[in-house]
Amino acid sequence: MRIVPGRVRRFLHGGLxxxxxxxxxxxxxxxxxxxxxxxxxPGSGFMExxxxxxxxxxxxxxxxxxxxxxxxxxxWEFSEERNICLHVAHVGRVLTMRVVLPPAVCAAGRVRLxxxxxxxxxxxxxxxxxxxFVPAATDDAVSRxxxxxxxxxxxxxxLVVAEHAHAEVVPVLPHSLVLELTARCNLTxxxxxSHGTQQLHLRHNRMAEMPVxxxxxxxxxxxxxxxxxxxxxxxxxxxxSDRLWRAVVRKLVQHQVRLTLVTNGCYVTKRITPxxxxxxxxxxxxxxxxxxxxxxxxxxxxxxDETLAALAHVDRLRRAAGLARRxxxxxxxxxxxxxxxxxxxxxxxxxxxxxxQLTVRHLLVFxxxxxxxxxxxxxDLVNGPLxxxxxxxxxxxxxxxxxxxxxxxxxSARSAPVTDSASSSSARDRDGCLFIHRTAVVHSxxxxxxxxxxxxxxxxxxxxxxxxxxxxxxxxxxxxxxxLDTPDxxxxxxxxxxxxxxxxxxxxxxxxxxEEFDLSRPDQFTQRSWNFEDFEQ
Numbered sequence: 001m002r003i004v005p006g007r008v009r010r011f012l013h014g015g016l017x018x019x020x021x022x023x024x025x026x027x028x029x030x031x032x033x034x035x036x037x038x039x040x041x042p043g044s045g046f047m048e049x050x051x052x053x054x055x056x057x058x059x060x061x062x063x064x065x066x067x068x069x070x071x072x073x074x075x076w077e078f079s080e081e082r083n084i085c086l087h088v089a090h091v092g093r094v095l096t097m098r099v100v101l102p103p104a105v106c107a108a109g110r111v112r113l114x115x116x117x118x119x120x121x122x123x124x125x126x127x128x129x130x131x132x133f134v135p136a137a138t139d140d141a142v143s144r145x146x147x148x149x150x151x152x153x154x155x156x157x158x159l160v161v162a163e164h165a166h167a168e169v170v171p172v173l174p175h176s177l178v179l180e181l182t183a184r185c186n187l188t189x190x191x192x193x194s195h196g197t198q199q200l201h202l203r204h205n206r207m208a209e210m211p212v213x214x215x216x217x218x219x220x221x222x223x224x225x226x227x228x229x230x231x232x233x234x235x236x237x238x239x240x241s242d243r244l245w246r247a248v249v250r251k252l253v254q255h256q257v258r259l260t261l262v263t264n265g266c267y268v269t270k271r272i273t274p275x276x277x278x279x280x281x282x283x284x285x286x287x288x289x290x291x292x293x294x295x296x297x298x299x300x301x302x303x304x305d306e307t308l309a310a311l312a313h314v315d316r317l318r319r320a321a322g323l324a325r326r327x328x329x330x331x332x333x334x335x336x337x338x339x340x341x342x343x344x345x346x347x348x349x350x351x352x353x354x355x356x357q358l359t360v361r362h363l364l365v366f367x368x369x370x371x372x373x374x375x376x377x378x379x380d381l382v383n384g385p386l387x388x389x390x391x392x393x394x395x396x397x398x399x400x401x402x403x404x405x406x407x408x409x410x411x412s413a414r415s416a417p418v419t420d421s422a423s424s425s426s427a428r429d430r431d432g433c434l435f436i437h438r439t440a441v442v443h444s445x446x447x448x449x450x451x452x453x454x455x456x457x458x459x460x461x462x463x464x465x466x467x468x469x470x471x472x473x474x475x476x477x478x479x480x481x482x483x484l485d486t487p488d489x490x491x492x493x494x495x496x497x498x499x500x501x502x503x504x505x506x507x508x509x510x511x512x513x514x515e516e517f518d519l520s521r522p523d524q525f526t527q528r529s530w531n532f533e534d535f536e537q
Contacts, residue, residue, distance in 0.1 A: 022129040027059075027121045033128055035113045037076070040105060045136020046146055047101055049086070050129035051117065052094045053324050059121045060091065060326040061356055067116040068099060072108035085153055088117075088324040089278075094129055098142045100150035101133075118324075148224060148256050155225040163437040168482040169473050173225050176439040178452055179218075180233025181240040181248070182209035183444055187264055188300035189288070191334060191373070193366045193454055193532065194234035195300070209240055210444040212247045214462060218442065219247075221468050223255035228281055230260040233443065238267035245271060252279045262286070262332065264302055268310035277317045280327040284359055285311055288334045290346030298339060308353065315354045330357035330401075334364075336373040340381055344388040351396045358393060360386070360402035364454065364497065365531045376525040379406035383522075390519050399510060400519060403501040407522040431499040432508070436481050440472060450480050455535045456492045495528040 025033060047068070055063060066086040069078040084099045105111045117126030134143070155172045162170050183204040185195045195201040223229070229252065231237035238245075238261075252259055258281035265285045272283070287307055289295030295304040311329060318327045331350050333343060347358060363374045375382050383405045393400050435441065435451035442448050446462035448471045457480075460471035471477070483489040498504070502523065509517040 021131065022127050024125055024127040025117070027055075027118055027124045027126060031116055031119065031121075033115045033117070033126075035115070035131070037110060037112045039110050040101070040108070041133050042109075043135050043137070044106060044133040045101055046098045046134035046138065046143060047113075048096065048098045048130075048132050048134050048142075049115075050094055050096050050131075051086070051088060051115075052127040052129065053088050053091050053117060053124065054126075055091050055118065055121065055124040055324060057319070057326075059118070059124050060324060061328075062120050062122070063088075063118050063325045065119075065325070067119060069114040069116070070102065070105055071112045071114075072104050072110070076112045078114050085149070087149070090322050091324050092322060094127075096142065098134060098146040100146050145256065151225050152227050152256075156227060159438050163432075166481065166484070167437070168478045170437055170481075173222055173469060173472060174438055174440040175225065175227045176230065177222055177226055177228075178230040178232055178439060178441045179215075180210070180235065180442065180444045181215075181231060181237045181244060183207040183234040184209070184239055185234075185236040185264070186239060186266055187236070187302055189264075189286075189298060190300060191288075191298070191336065191363055191366070191370050192300070193364065196367050196370070204234055207444065209244055210446075212244050214446060215244065215247055216251065218462065218468060219251040219255065222440070223251055223257050226255065226257050228260050229257045230262075232262040235444075236264050236267065237261060238263050238271040249276060249279070260284075263310075264299070265307040265310035266302060269313050272314055272317065274317060274321065277314075277321050277327055278323070280314075280318075282328040282330055282357065283314055284330040284332045284357075286332045286334075287346070287350075288336070289339050290342030290349070294339050294342055298334070298336065311350075311353055311355070328356040328399075329354060330359055331355050332359040332361070335360060335362050335375050335382065336370075337375060337378075337381065338373060340375060340385050343385050344392060347389050347392050347398075351392065351398060355398060357399040357401060358389070360389075360400075361501070362403060362497070362525065362530055365533060366454075366535075368533060371531075371533070374530065376406075376527065376530050379408050379522075382406050383408070387520065400517065401503060401506055402519060403525075404519045404521055404523040407524045430485060431502045432504040433484060433493070433496075434498055434504045434507070436477060436484065440468075442468075450477055450490075451492070451498075453492055453496055453498060454532055457490065495526065497529040500525050500529050 023033060051066070066088055067083045068086055069083045071078055071082065084102070086097055086099060088095060115128060118124065152175065156175050158172045159170065159175055183194060184207065185204070188195050188198070188201050190196050194204045257279070259276070259279050260282045262284045263286070272280070285307060286299070287295065288298040289304065292304045295302070314327065314329055362376050363370060365371055365374050386405055390400065390402070433451070440448065441452050442462065448459045448461065449456045450459045457476060459476040460474050462468065465471050480490060480493065484493055500523070506517040
């Protein structure tokens with residue numbers, strides 16, 4: 001480790017004696033700053049740092065958070081079970097950050113610290129300018145922000161424990177919420193569940209958006225412990241009214257929540273402004289064709305050039321924002337017979353435009369006119385383009401959220417019998433669930449489904465229960481959690497396209513910083529998981 005000591009900066013009280021600060025590390029050589037053993041003053045409740053990250057642009061695509069490890073007893077070893085996440089907002093600035101001291105640190109009365117300013121970074125520098133203890137009684141904006149981050153950190157950890165234990169009752173609220181602001185949309189994409197026919201398009205465009213008052217009640221209950229808030233649903237989220245959109249942005253800022261967004265791109269230049277970019281985690285723009293002709297056939301009124309211009313708009317804003325963790329730009333692609341051959345060339349083009357992630361989904365069939373576009377039983381058409389695409393992603397370091405290649409010679413999904421029995425998947429390698437312990441879903445009318453799968457069972461309604469918490473641990477979701485991966489599990493869990501696509505495994509691999517999830521390992525898909533023609537639209 002290369003440490004460049006500077007003069008010691010004195011604070012009001014509680015500074016660590018014997019620490020030569022500021023100190024700078026070259027992230028190409030070292031990843032951590034280890035500090036000497038320090039006494040914790042009685043009554044301390046916070047640790048305050050003044051930290052500066054200087055990262056080149058490429059590294060802002062790797063940065064997720066900083067980590068402060070602590071050890072409270074000999075032999076003073078550090079572990080992943082004892083660390084605090086820090087979120088450095090901007091590069092090139094000295095930022096004052098405060099974290100809540102864990103009870104174990106306060107009880108021990110002494111601590112040794114290790115700061116990992118930018119785990120996984122390959123370039124840039126990090127400078128720790130100052131470090132001090134702050135009394136627990138301190139009540140200011142910085143301490144309140146630290147308390148919120150501590151709540152979010154504890155929520156994430158408790159949910160991991162609950163998920164691993166297959167807990168029926170979850171002791172905390174979810175760390176992620178997916179909300180449908182509106183069921184309305186300006187496009188009529190032919191494969192869409194809610195706008196794929198003229199009748200459905202008119203029906204959903206008559207529906208009211210989520211009332212601001214309902215949203216604010218929900219946000220004030222759920223947002224304090226929430227890490228990410230996702231906008232996706234039956235409609236285009238950015239078409240929501242100005243009043244509702246302002247309420248969303250206000251609550252994101254108030255409760256320090258990060259926004260993820262799936263959009264058709266048409267309203268990006270109107271809604272994605274510099275203040276929104278500050279809270280933006282990821283934006284996914286739907287692109288289902290690599291040529292203007294295919295795009296027009298699939299995207300129901302949008303323009304490929306205008307969609308790419310929306311992508312460029314977000315890229316300009318994020319480059320100007322100077323963020324340590326830049327917002328990720330993703331492209332979402334629905335695989336169809338008419339576009340699968342265009343995917344590799346488009347992805348190569350999109351990489352040049354700065355995308356960080358590619359999301360690929362097999363076509364979900366909702367309407368008879370789409371049936372022949374499905375490729376869930378066509379490895380001869382799918383595996384070549386997908387294999388070439390995944391090689392491009394690997395070469396450029398772009399994150400994937402894509403299905404594995406398809407098993408050659410497997411029984412045809414199109415001709416296989418449709419069944420609701422859990423035994424139909426007993427021999428398959430089952431993926432985990434993205435929703436029932438970590439992520440909640442709410443529709444614009446207040447309905448809370450059990451998960452994000454289409455036509456999943458209703459868990460409750462916001463207007464019929466005293467709180468969201470009552471639904472989160474209500475009888476329906478308790479049953480789903482208790483029966484998952486058992487002979488009694490719900491058919492929606494047995495026949496789940498999220499699980500067949502192995503998306504939870506990919507995201508877990510990313511969270512665990514595993515270099516690559518093996519998408520080349522063939523898997524099998526079933527018609528029942530991807531065909532929804534039998535469901536009432």
